[in-house]
Amino acid sequence: MERKTAMKRESFYISTPIYYVNGEPHLGHAYTSIVADVLARYHRQSGIPTFFMTGTDEHGQKVEEAARAAGKTPKEFTDGMAELFKPLWKELNISNDHFIRTTDEDHEAVVAEVWKKMTDNGDIYLGEYEDFYCVHDETFWKEGQLLEGHLCPNPWCRRPVEKRKEKSYFFRLSKYQQPLLDYYREHPDFVLPEYRMNEVTSFVNGGLQDLSISRTSFSWGIPVPGDAEHVIYVWVDALFNYVSGIGYKSDRSRYEKFWPATVHLIGKDILRFHAIYWPAFLMSVGLPLPQHVYAHGFWNIEGQKMSKSLGNWINPREMVQTFGLDAFRYYLLREIPLGPDGDFMRSSLLNRINSDLANDLGNLLSRSVSMGFKFVSGVVPQPASEPDNQVARKALAVYAAYRESMDDLKTNKALSDIWELVSYLNRYIDEKAPWVMARDASKKRELEIVMYNLLEALRLISVMLKPFMPDSALKMLQQLGYENPDCDFDVAGRWGVLSEGMKLQKGSVLFPRIDIETVENKESAVTENKNETANIEKPAAPAPLAVSAAPAEKTLPEGLIEYDDFAKVQLKVGLVLEAEKVEGADKLLKLKVDTGEERTIVAGIALHYKPEQIVGKNIIVVANLKPRKLRGIVSNGMLLAATQKDGKLAIVTTDGPIEGGSRVG
RNA sequence: GGCGGAGUAGCUCAGUUGGUUAGAGCAUGCGGCUCAUAUCCGCAGUGUCGGGGGUUCAAGUCCCUCCUCCGCUACCA
Numbered sequence: 001m002e003r004k005t006a007m008k009r010e011s012f013y014i015s016t017p018i019y020y021v022n023g024e025p026h027l028g029h030a031y032t033s034i035v036a037d038v039l040a041r042y043h044r045q046s047g048i049p050t051f052f053m054t055g056t057d058e059h060g061q062k063v064e065e066a067a068r069a070a071g072k073t074p075k076e077f078t079d080g081m082a083e084l085f086k087p088l089w090k091e092l093n094i095s096n097d098h099f100i101r102t103t104d105e106d107h108e109a110v111v112a113e114v115w116k117k118m119t120d121n122g123d124i125y126l127g128e129y130e131d132f133y134c135v136h137d138e139t140f141w142k143e144g145q146l147l148e149g150h151l152c153p154n155p156w157c158r159r160p161v162e163k164r165k166e167k168s169y170f171f172r173l174s175k176y177q178q179p180l181l182d183y184y185r186e187h188p189d190f191v192l193p194e195y196r197m198n199e200v201t202s203f204v205n206g207g208l209q210d211l212s213i214s215r216t217s218f219s220w221g222i223p224v225p226g227d228a229e230h231v232i233y234v235w236v237d238a239l240f241n242y243v244s245g246i247g248y249k250s251d252r253s254r255y256e257k258f259w260p261a262t263v264h265l266i267g268k269d270i271l272r273f274h275a276i277y278w279p280a281f282l283m284s285v286g287l288p289l290p291q292h293v294y295a296h297g298f299w300n301i302e303g304q305k306m307s308k309s310l311g312n313w314i315n316p317r318e319m320v321q322t323f324g325l326d327a328f329r330y331y332l333l334r335e336i337p338l339g340p341d342g343d344f345m346r347s348s349l350l351n352r353i354n355s356d357l358a359n360d361l362g363n364l365l366s367r368s369v370s371m372g373f374k375f376v377s378g379v380v381p382q383p384a385s386e387p388d389n390q391v392a393r394k395a396l397a398v399y400a401a402y403r404e405s406m407d408d409l410k411t412n413k414a415l416s417d418i419w420e421l422v423s424y425l426n427r428y429i430d431e432k433a434p435w436v437m438a439r440d441a442s443k444k445r446e447l448e449i450v451m452y453n454l455l456e457a458l459r460l461i462s463v464m465l466k467p468f469m470p471d472s473a474l475k476m477l478q479q480l481g482y483e484n485p486d487c488d489f490d491v492a493g494r495w496g497v498l499s500e501g502m503k504l505q506k507g508s509v510l511f512p513r514i515d516i517e518t519v520e521n522k523e524s525a526v527t528e529n530k531n532e533t534a535n536i537e538k539p540a541a542p543a544p545l546a547v548s549a550a551p552a553e554k555t556l557p558e559g560l561i562e563y564d565d566f567a568k569v570q571l572k573v574g575l576v577l578e579a580e581k582v583e584g585a586d587k588l589l590k591l592k593v594d595t596g597e598e599r600t601i602v603a604g605i606a607l608h609y610k611p612e613q614i615v616g617k618n619i620i621v622v623a624n625l626k627p628r629k630l631r632g633i634v635s636n637g638m639l640l641a642a643t644q645k646d647g648k649l650a651i652v653t654t655d656g657p658i659e660g661g662s663r664v665g
Numbered sequence: 666g667g668c669g670g671a672g673u674a675g676c677u678c679a680g681u682u683g684g685u686u687a688g689a690g691c692a693u694g695c696g697g698c699u700c701a702u703a704u705c706c707g708c709a710g711u712g713u714c715g716g717g718g719g720u721u722c723a724a725g726u727c728c729c730u731c732c733u734c735c736g737c738u739a740c741c742a
Binding site: 195196198202335348351352359362366369429510582584588606631638 | 666667668669670676677679689690691692697698699700701702703704705706707735736737738739740741742
């Protein structure tokens, strides 16, 4: 973000996405909320009116189904789920000013109202959405996806489907293609980081189609005004939380103060909704657009994607119990910049805690306070008469860098700025060797000044750390003798705030060093607790323990796979019965193939084979590949072909005739 | 296939508009201090800055090409 932008901020409104309540909160949710919290706390400390909102997204078919499965009404179900998120945010010290639920009455009223506005502006029209329903699979398919004879394209089903023409309301998204592109050009920092802006622009450049924004297949949602058959598409519903939640209808003065939002913090997976649909909706309703949409990355776990099936789920609550809240918050913000993906590694977490927090910062505080008691009677000594000294200059330079980093939302840079001062102070102590001065009465005054510099610099560090580690920062300030500290930057962002005579306090170790044994003991304690605390509400799969210390037992040389992996691929011989060019596509042939059963395959070989050249040939088909729609036609499998360096292509076939459907492998 | 990004010390990365012996943190080795959470400080390194070619007095930094990885996207499957 440009420095200029940052300087202009008169208010700061930051949002997280509202989290969909079909699952338990995990590391990803916690990360977004913690980042938003840090930024919100920072801006409050800067004296800027701040509003920080998070909440839950509670409508939609999945919730309706999950509720039914749990034997509850949707409302009962979502009430329970919302109560799962709120206490976690408390535990993580999330300082949101409001928690919105899309089932809130005034939210629903806002959505109905904006729907009407979009209708009045001619941006919503009733159209038809032709669907084919497979009763067995309970799935809707589009015409182009079906197999010949209107059969379900699921290879394990292939039953006849029913035609279901559904009426649906559409939003004229196509109309906003150019306005969006214009807006992006005028506001190149609308989407952050920059490379995400490029992605969005190129997507919109590729053309936008009108968006189906109502459903009749389920009822758990906000009804379309004037047409109770339909409920409003969840994303229309969900996105407007950002204005309803600050009082678009219920609290106009708050709304006026904070809208447009400063930044919507989101995960990269929902960028399209926030960077394309959302601004188009707002343009249609005639509301100003948010200043920034910031898409952050995902956390991998020990190099692998986080997934339930891998069992590497990270439960934030367990992290907090094992390592402490502030250490956890610190790690998430320090380890990676806000934007790219990160890797959550146990070893790097322990490393950060032991090196940065325990050895560098914790020990610095500890040795400083201890010297305070030994050498200057446990009170803040008199500062130097001339405040211009190297420590003050260094501290203020770091402070300035920190402010700039934070204003630019570079949280990890801000933390490394702070640590520059931390290690500077450790060096300062070594150079000055206060324990030597203490033996020499003539050095008394010099010793006092060194001690003052140390304590005051530590105070400034605490103030800078407060958005990241609110509890630890306060503990630090307490030990430094600063009772009832004022941390607002206009008061605290200066040199010389600690005053002579303030009484230091001995405190407990701020960040204990962690050794592996301790961690393992704690972890087993957490596991035992879990039986008591878990399953308050929902049928969640038992969450696996923290991060597994032991990676896979055996690792294969790079690039090799197990036989089992290969065996998943089902190869069959296919006899090509018919072939024709796909209309409107240069490279695609549509093949009808006998692989024991008849199936349609779309292959990108039209530049190399004419339809008649391939009919009657045996091909090798990957038979259990997930069906995929190409140019409106569902392809059930893929044929094998070899490509030469220069692009020449030849299909793989059998040596002599063999029955279609024969297994290959 | 198209567009974009990345490939720098064992690991994670920083390197602004091309300009002195290429940096930080962690890990490793040696030395020092004792106020401190066996913590801290100092020193030592190792790098053909992905490969090749080019522009320039001068390139990690610009241009071309190739390789590998990642993101988005598509008439890849």
